[in-house]
Amino acid sequence: MAKISARPFRLALCQLGGTGKIKSHNIELARKIVAQAASSTPKPDLIVLPEIWNSPYAVTSFREYSEKIPEVGSTGSDSDSEGETIKALREMARESGCWLIGGSIPEIEEKTDSIFNCATAYDPQGKLVAKHRKVHLFDIDIPGRQTFKESDSLTGGSTLTTFEAPFGKIGLGICYDVRFPEMAMVAARQGCAAMIYPSAFNTTTGPMHWTLLQRARAVDNQIYVSMCSPARNPEAAYQAYGHSMVVNPLGDVLVEADEHEAILYADIDTELLATTRRNLPVTIQRRFDVYPDVSKGFQ
Numbered sequence: 001m002a003k004i005s006a007r008p009f010r011l012a013l014c015q016l017g018g019t020g021k022i023k024s025h026n027i028e029l030a031r032k033i034v035a036q037a038a039s040s041t042p043k044p045d046l047i048v049l050p051e052i053w054n055s056p057y058a059v060t061s062f063r064e065y066s067e068k069i070p071e072v073g074s075t076g077s078d079s080d081s082e083g084e085t086i087k088a089l090r091e092m093a094r095e096s097g098c099w100l101i102g103g104s105i106p107e108i109e110e111k112t113d114s115i116f117n118c119a120t121a122y123d124p125q126g127k128l129v130a131k132h133r134k135v136h137l138f139d140i141d142i143p144g145r146q147t148f149k150e151s152d153s154l155t156g157g158s159t160l161t162t163f164e165a166p167f168g169k170i171g172l173g174i175c176y177d178v179r180f181p182e183m184a185m186v187a188a189r190q191g192c193a194a195m196i197y198p199s200a201f202n203t204t205t206g207p208m209h210w211t212l213l214q215r216a217r218a219v220d221n222q223i224y225v226s227m228c229s230p231a232r233n234p235e236a237a238y239q240a241y242g243h244s245m246v247v248n249p250l251g252d253v254l255v256e257a258d259e260h261e262a263i264l265y266a267d268i269d270t271e272l273l274a275t276t277r278r279n280l281p282v283t284i285q286r287r288f289d290v291y292p293d294v295s296k297g298f299q
């Protein structure tokens with residue numbers, strides 16, 4: 001189990017509203033909310049945008065709105081290797097002077113002609129520091145309530161993602177990824193202080209599980225967990241749940257939005273990571289010598 005080395009930091013979640021079919025308009029809205037988040041006092045260290053905000057959240061839109069995203073480490077000098085949203089996100093990070101998790105956008109990988117739901121993160125100089133392709137695609141069918149099949153147009157990613165910032169190591173997932181506890185467990189054991197998921201739950205599964213899943217991932221792993229949603233748009237075909245949230249390692253909800261546009265701030269007390277682990281030492285009491293390899297022999 002890697003030791004967590006982190007210092008206190010301030011997180012800002014942008015529950016972006018008002019987006020629609022015009023990509024350039026969506027980008028301008030994101031620019032405004034990120035600038036607003038950055039202008040608060042105290043200034044946040046890390047700003048977060050939600051899942052698929054530059055495009056409607058619809059399997060029929062992902063290809064049309066998709067963009068190329070370069071490899072991690074890119075500073076944007078090869079401008080042909082990236083689309084307008086990525087360029088804008090770099091500028092938002094630079095102008096804000098903050099670290100930025102730029103939510104997710106549809107990514108096209110030209111050599112395989114595949115589309116991914118991809119989250120990116122930037123340092124305050126606009127360098128791409130992480131790229132997470134949603135691993136678990138959101139394919140569900142709750143008759144009469146919620147049907148969605150991301151795999152109709154998306155390909156799942158095949159790697160886990162973390163990045164190092166001066167305030168600590170951060171794990172990155174996207175929305176449905178939160179339902180798979182292994183991902184957060186691996187991030188925690190690699191020393192992440194927080195697991196952050198740009199997300200867009202809906203009005204059926206949101207009330208069922210949104211809060212429970214974040215509290216569960218936080219308590220299981222004794223880390224901070226946060227999901228950042230878009231605001232609900234009554235005119236959209238997909239009704240996002242909203243309720244962006246930050247949960248601490250004890251499982252307490254620190255902040256929660258309603259369904260409207262909002263910026264939420266949370267002060268991440270990294271001392272609480274150590275105190276929680278000292279008082280409830282489950283991280284060092286695990287019995288890996290007893291558990292079977294759950295990937296084998298079970299349905």
Ligand SMILES: O=C(O)CCC(=O)C(=O)O
Nearest residue numbers: 138175176200201202205
């Ligand atoms: O897991 C859920 O209930 C919702 C997931 C979702 O909306 C997504 O992955 O985009």
